[in-house]
Amino acid sequence: MPTLTTRIKEYRQRAGIKQEELGEMVGVRRETIFRLEKGLYNPSLKLAMDLAKVFETTVEELFFFEDEEK
Amino acid sequence: MLKKASYKQLILLQFLSGIVLICAKLLDYIVPYISGSPTYWAVNIFMFVAFFFYIFATTLFIVNVRSATKVLRDELTTENEAKAVEFTFLVIMLVAVVGMGYTMFSNIDLSLNNDLLFCIFIGICTLKNGAYLVYDRNGGSHADFDDED
Numbered sequence: 001m002p003t004l005t006t007r008i009k010e011y012r013q014r015a016g017i018k019q020e021e022l023g024e025m026v027g028v029r030r031e032t033i034f035r036l037e038k039g040l041y042n043p044s045l046k047l048a049m050d051l052a053k054v055f056e057t058t059v060e061e062l063f064f065f066e067d068e069e070k
Numbered sequence: 071m072l073k074k075a076s077y078k079q080l081i082l083l084q085f086l087s088g089i090v091l092i093c094a095k096l097l098d099y100i101v102p103y104i105s106g107s108p109t110y111w112a113v114n115i116f117m118f119v120a121f122f123f124y125i126f127a128t129t130l131f132i133v134n135v136r137s138a139t140k141v142l143r144d145e146l147t148t149e150n151e152a153k154a155v156e157f158t159f160l161v162i163m164l165v166a167v168v169g170m171g172y173t174m175f176s177n178i179d180l181s182l183n184n185d186l187l188f189c190i191f192i193g194i195c196t197l198k199n200g201a202y203l204v205y206d207r208n209g210g211s212h213a214d215f216d217d218e219d
Contacts, residue, residue, distance in 0.1 A: 020140075028144040029077070031206070035146065044145050 002065035009037040011055040011062065026050040077142050078206055080131045081199050087120070087127035088196030092189050094120035099185045124192075147206075154201035161197060 012022055012033075019037075020030040026047060035041040036051075043051070043063075052059045094117045101113045135142060173180045182190070 023141055027141055029141050029146065031076075031078070032144055032146045041146060047145060 002067040004042055004063060005039060005066050006036060006063050008062060025054050075134055077147055080134055081202050083127045084131055085196055085199035085203060087124040088192050091120040091124045092192050095185060095189050150202055150205040153205050154198050157201045158194060158198040
């Protein structure tokens with residue numbers, strides 16, 4: 001079964017934002033951002049869209065299935 | 071302290087205070103049967119300290135949740151709290167069913183005195199807090215420090 005993967009860390013580091021700052025921007029705890037980046041948690045649609053909005057990209061660009069990446 | 075404490079730390083404080091209070095209550099119940107009155111004053115003091123520690127932890131939790139300036143609770147908190155409550159409910163149901171089954175098939179009349187009831191109520195809250203800490207553990211100590219990279 002394909003695994004949902006994320007590029008949040010890549011985008012965040014490119015933007016020079018810390019995990020806590022990103023958490024504040026989208027209304028979640030720092031621990032949640034940490035887990036998202038590690039792939040330990042699947043976000044709600046709203047959170048995914050809020051994250052995409054912060055990085056000025058699409059949800060599909062931020063989250064993808066590993067098989068699709070290959 | 072109010073700005074720095076995380077939700078997990080508040081739950082941990084409540085969990086520990088619950089454990090201390092249950093231990094104090096059990097000691098309060100057992101000590102008269104195993105020793106004389108000289109040690110009883112120490113148990114009384116321990117009981118008061120544990121009680122006020124529990125009230126302090128609960129009050130701190132309520133105040134912090136209501137007046138936090140940073141994000142304290144989010145969708146992941148809600149999810150983990152729901153899982154913790156579900157687990158606690160299952161444990162309570164299991165204990166209740168086993169207890170009822172035991173009284174049904176034996177001649178023993180299971181009656182709960184005030185001390186035991188007190189321990190059970192505090193125990194349920196403490197179990198829920200403990201379950202939450204387990205479910206939230208993958209946030210881990212790494213998440214207490216910003217950007218390990």
